[in-house]
Amino acid sequence: MSLKNVDVAVIGSGPAGMAAAIKAKETGAENVVIMERAEQLGGLLHQCIHNGFGLLYFKEDLTGPEYAHRFIEKLMDSGVKPLLETMAIGISPDREIIAVSSREGYITFRPKSIVLAMGCRERTRGALNIPGTRPAGIFTAGTAQRLVNIDGFIPGKKVVILGSGDIGMIMARRLTLEGAKVEGVVEILPYVGGLIRNQVQCLHDFNIPLLLECTVTQIHGEERVEAVTIAMVDTKRKLIAGTEKQIECDTLLLSVGLIPENELSQMAGVKLDPITGGPIVNEIRQTSVPGIFAGGNVVHVHDLVDNVSWESEIAGQSAAELIHGRRKSWERGITLKPGRNIKYIVPHTISGKREVTLYMRVNEPEEDVRLKVGTIVTKALRAVKPAEMLKLELSSAQLSKLGEGTTEIVIDCEKRGGR
Amino acid sequence: MGQIDTEVLVIGGGVLGTAVARELSRYKVDTTLVEKEADFGWGSTKANMCLVCQGADTLEFRREYRRSKLVWESMPLMEPLCQELDVPFKRVGELAVFFDNGGRAKFQKMKSRAESMGMTTHQFVDRETLRQMEPNIARDAIGALYDPNIAITDPVRLTMALAENAKRNGVKLLTRTKVVDISSGTEEFEVQTSQGAIRSRFIVNAAGLFVDKVAAMVNADEFVVFPIKGYVVILDKKVGDLVSHEIHARPEAPGENNIVTPSVYGNLFIGTPMKLARRNDQSTTRQMADTTLRNVRRLVPDISERDIISSFAGFLMFRNWELGWHECVVSASGNVPRFISVSIGYPGVSAAPATAKEVVKLLSQEGLKLEENLKFNPYSKAITHFSDLSEEEKRALIAKDERYRYAVCRCETVTEGEVVEAISRGATTLDGVKFRTRAGMGRCQGGFCGPRIISILARELGIPEEQVTKKGGRSQLLLYKSKQLLEGVTCP
Numbered sequence: 001m002s003l004k005n006v007d008v009a010v011i012g013s014g015p016a017g018m019a020a021a022i023k024a025k026e027t028g029a030e031n032v033v034i035m036e037r038a039e040q041l042g043g044l045l046h047q048c049i050h051n052g053f054g055l056l057y058f059k060e061d062l063t064g065p066e067y068a069h070r071f072i073e074k075l076m077d078s079g080v081k082p083l084l085e086t087m088a089i090g091i092s093p094d095r096e097i098i099a100v101s102s103r104e105g106y107i108t109f110r111p112k113s114i115v116l117a118m119g120c121r122e123r124t125r126g127a128l129n130i131p132g133t134r135p136a137g138i139f140t141a142g143t144a145q146r147l148v149n150i151d152g153f154i155p156g157k158k159v160v161i162l163g164s165g166d167i168g169m170i171m172a173r174r175l176t177l178e179g180a181k182v183e184g185v186v187e188i189l190p191y192v193g194g195l196i197r198n199q200v201q202c203l204h205d206f207n208i209p210l211l212l213e214c215t216v217t218q219i220h221g222e223e224r225v226e227a228v229t230i231a232m233v234d235t236k237r238k239l240i241a242g243t244e245k246q247i248e249c250d251t252l253l254l255s256v257g258l259i260p261e262n263e264l265s266q267m268a269g270v271k272l273d274p275i276t277g278g279p280i281v282n283e284i285r286q287t288s289v290p291g292i293f294a295g296g297n298v299v300h301v302h303d304l305v306d307n308v309s310w311e312s313e314i315a316g317q318s319a320a321e322l323i324h325g326r327r328k329s330w331e332r333g334i335t336l337k338p339g340r341n342i343k344y345i346v347p348h349t350i351s352g353k354r355e356v357t358l359y360m361r362v363n364e365p366e367e368d369v370r371l372k373v374g375t376i377v378t379k380a381l382r383a384v385k386p387a388e389m390l391k392l393e394l395s396s397a398q399l400s401k402l403g404e405g406t407t408e409i410v411i412d413c414e415k416r417g418g419r
Numbered sequence: 420m421g422q423i424d425t426e427v428l429v430i431g432g433g434v435l436g437t438a439v440a441r442e443l444s445r446y447k448v449d450t451t452l453v454e455k456e457a458d459f460g461w462g463s464t465k466a467n468m469c470l471v472c473q474g475a476d477t478l479e480f481r482r483e484y485r486r487s488k489l490v491w492e493s494m495p496l497m498e499p500l501c502q503e504l505d506v507p508f509k510r511v512g513e514l515a516v517f518f519d520n521g522g523r524a525k526f527q528k529m530k531s532r533a534e535s536m537g538m539t540t541h542q543f544v545d546r547e548t549l550r551q552m553e554p555n556i557a558r559d560a561i562g563a564l565y566d567p568n569i570a571i572t573d574p575v576r577l578t579m580a581l582a583e584n585a586k587r588n589g590v591k592l593l594t595r596t597k598v599v600d601i602s603s604g605t606e607e608f609e610v611q612t613s614q615g616a617i618r619s620r621f622i623v624n625a626a627g628l629f630v631d632k633v634a635a636m637v638n639a640d641e642f643v644v645f646p647i648k649g650y651v652v653i654l655d656k657k658v659g660d661l662v663s664h665e666i667h668a669r670p671e672a673p674g675e676n677n678i679v680t681p682s683v684y685g686n687l688f689i690g691t692p693m694k695l696a697r698r699n700d701q702s703t704t705r706q707m708a709d710t711t712l713r714n715v716r717r718l719v720p721d722i723s724e725r726d727i728i729s730s731f732a733g734f735l736m737f738r739n740w741e742l743g744w745h746e747c748v749v750s751a752s753g754n755v756p757r758f759i760s761v762s763i764g765y766p767g768v769s770a771a772p773a774t775a776k777e778v779v780k781l782l783s784q785e786g787l788k789l790e791e792n793l794k795f796n797p798y799s800k801a802i803t804h805f806s807d808l809s810e811e812e813k814r815a816l817i818a819k820d821e822r823y824r825y826a827v828c829r830c831e832t833v834t835e836g837e838v839v840e841a842i843s844r845g846a847t848t849l850d851g852v853k854f855r856t857r858a859g860m861g862r863c864q865g866g867f868c869g870p871r872i873i874s875i876l877a878r879e880l881g882i883p884e885e886q887v888t889k890k891g892g893r894s895q896l897l898l899y900k901s902k903q904l905l906e907g908v909t910c911p
Contacts, residue, residue, distance in 0.1 A: 087826040102824045105817040124864040126729035131704045136889035136896050143866045151870055153897040154904055179904030223894040
């Protein structure tokens with residue numbers, strides 16, 4: 001296959017990559033390729049056999065594989081070329097991609113534009129620096145999910161889960177259904193890290209203990225995990241002495257956060273935001289390197305797959321429009337700055353000329369708040385949580401209220417009824 | 420395993436044991452090496468900062484110490500050895516940093532002592548030069564003592580290469596074989612192992628942390644081993660260019676050494692608070708991590724907890740109070756003939772090449788006949804590492820063997836071809852593959868490649884996935900197949 005005249009190359013075929021590739025094709029890019037290191041399109045959706053996908057995008061309750069399948073069919077019909085078992089191992093700042101492919105061997109090519117859609121990976125024990133021994137039986141929740149749902153293995157019988165991210169809670173339920181005993185989900189914060197619906201449907205409905213304001217302080221066992229010590233923490237997340245308790249188990253799963261996977265982006269010289277861990281992007285999802293776009297969890301970790309698909313469609317569309325000269329490579333505009341109780345905002349800059357959707361996360365859970373974008377006061381919110389992304393649409397009319405020459409806007413999550 | 424008869428039995432497959440075995444393979448000597456773990460170099464050898472001839476040692480050299488002599492003699496041997504065995508070796512140099520004139524004076528004393536030993540490579544660098552050499556060094560560092568000789572290597576890969584080369588030259592290697600008892604006869608020893616009995620005329624006791632236990636089995640000399648636990652943190656490659664030399668300062672509190680050094684693979688190592696510990700206790704604590712981070716930030720303020728990808732504890736040890744911190748044991752037993760104990764402790768890796776030669780000399784003094792093995796081949800080739808190859812080499816390899824097209828490990832770019840080669844050359848566990856190929860050593864710590872490597876191991880070794888272990892013994896990774904728990908299957 002000739003890769004000489006690729007218009008848009010999308011790296012990664014999870015929900016982000018597929019949405020971007022389809023959109024790029026629909027927008028008029030002729031030669032679109034999508035690169036996937038696994039043997040099939042769809043990325044990690046295949047191991048997410050639970051439901052809850054597509055409620056917003058398709059207005060239907062789908063499983064991960066079903067959600068993937070909708071996009072795979074559309075992608076195959078659209079004429080996007082899939083490159084399976086193909087792993088990009090390098091991207092240069094002038095957009096040359098180096099990849100290893102089971103079919104083509106070692107390949108290099110220079111597409112007119114690139115969409116980064118590599119998704120994210122899980123934080124590990126090392127990143128947490130949990131003390132103790134180094135036995136077998138410690139897995140990230142996502143690895144366990146693959147082992148159970150794809151490979152057909154159950155890592156162990158008595159399980160403790162550290163962290164209450166969504167995958168951790170979903171695996172608590174999954175392993176319980178497989179006959180394992182989940183001794184508890186241990187969360188250092190006073191609230192769960194994932195969505196409330198998962199807390200209810202995965203933990204509460206299966207009587208799995210949720211231990212808030214607790215953490216694993218030690219791992220025991222030389223060869224295989226034999227137990228973990230847990231302890232309570234105070235409001236500053238410092239351990240409370242004397243609250244240690246040992247729980248016997250043969251497996252420890254970690255669900256302690258996701259990190260956008262940006263090694264390739266960095267090779268290409270793409271600037272990253274230290275808060276999100278993903279590229280700094282403008283409203284058309286262009287990164288700091290001309291011709292390189294990004295969408296989905298590679299930019300920031302999303303709460304719902306539906307939002308991943310939508311965001312990546314922007315990246316795919318922009319990548320195609322760039323080729324047709326309909327977009328300048330980088331539009332200078334207005335920088336969005338996180339203010340009170342705002343952790344980050346994506347995109348990082350906006351043009352101020354077009355309507356735009358902003359995605360944000362808060363630092364702390366709060367009730368009765370409203371979002372203030374510079375001088376624009378927008379909708380009131382009953383409650384905000386770090387686990388749930390805030391989506392804010394700004395219309396052209398609202399944006400026109402910003403003064404001419406504005407270069408920076410602070411966005412605050414303001415307490416209602418008070419000053 | 421049936422009864423084995425051998426001329427020399429080496430107990431322990433760490434860097435010293437394998438170096439001795441390989442040295443013996445230069446001669447027509449029937450040598451057997453036993454290792455209790457599933458692989459070589461998994462004791463103290465694997466848990467250190469991968470330095471060759473630590474600066475502190477050269478600075479602490481004393482003519483009267485046997486250990487100093489062995490490290491000293493090993494210095495010119497290490498680089499050629501690594502070349503013969505195709506093991507990474509890089510001379511990075513060392514900067515012993517000081518923050519005031521008092522610190523400078525202490526290093527001056529060490530420098531003078533090194534010079535009196537004939538070591539003239541140390542030189543002082545001023546604040547500006549230091550900053551040029553290491554732009555990320557703490558602002559208040561006023562200078563450093565520079566030693567260009569200090570190098571880094573990969574001790575586990577070195578040990579595995581020594582073992583493999585010894586085997587190629589005729590040494591019998593037995594892993595997962597733990598010595599449980601030894602009885603000494605007039606002509607030979609009868610050694611009981613977890614795998615059966617071995618009769619041997621000579622014994623080289625290179626049992627590392629357990630050198631005293633093995634010596635006690637035959638009532639050889641008395642050792643008291645004091646294991647000192649050190650702690651090391653591995654940082655992500657993306658901050659690997661924060662420093663380019665091994666950097667340390669004098670400890671501010673006893674045992675609170677602060678060291679930061681590059682690794683041969685582009686990561687950084689930081690460490691290491693040290694304290695006396697039980698020798699089975701490889702565990703780490705929160706306090707070790709906090710102390711290490713605090714201490715190394717004093718040297719390189721930009722080091723961040725965020726960049727930690729892994730950490731581990733390791734042991735250095737000293738034999739008994741009389742011999743002291745600086746001394747080692749490389750000697751024939753006073754009461755049991757043909758029994759030689761070898762224990763360097765710290766820095767075992769740096770002293771290994773000369774120690775091996777010394778042990779062979781001792782064996783010959785004990786009556787071992789040394790006739791040259793004319794077929795001895797000193798060379799070994801490392802496992803092909805796809806990511807280290809040039810573009811042309813990558814293309815050629817992929818064209819030749821399609822298993823190099825399948826990337827198994829994302830973080831370190833390891834292909835299926837490399838994993839298969841590692842297994843064909845002795846890896847039987849997930850960690851065995853990891854130490855040979857680096858698959859699983861990257862920032863995701865095996866999250867992506869783990870399940871893939873388990874299935875490759877199962878396929879290549881012809882065992883079910885549930886029998887694949889992390890590191891031998893009872894360290895199985897996957898305890899059940901789907902639905903087995905619902906059917907009431909219990910773990911064997």
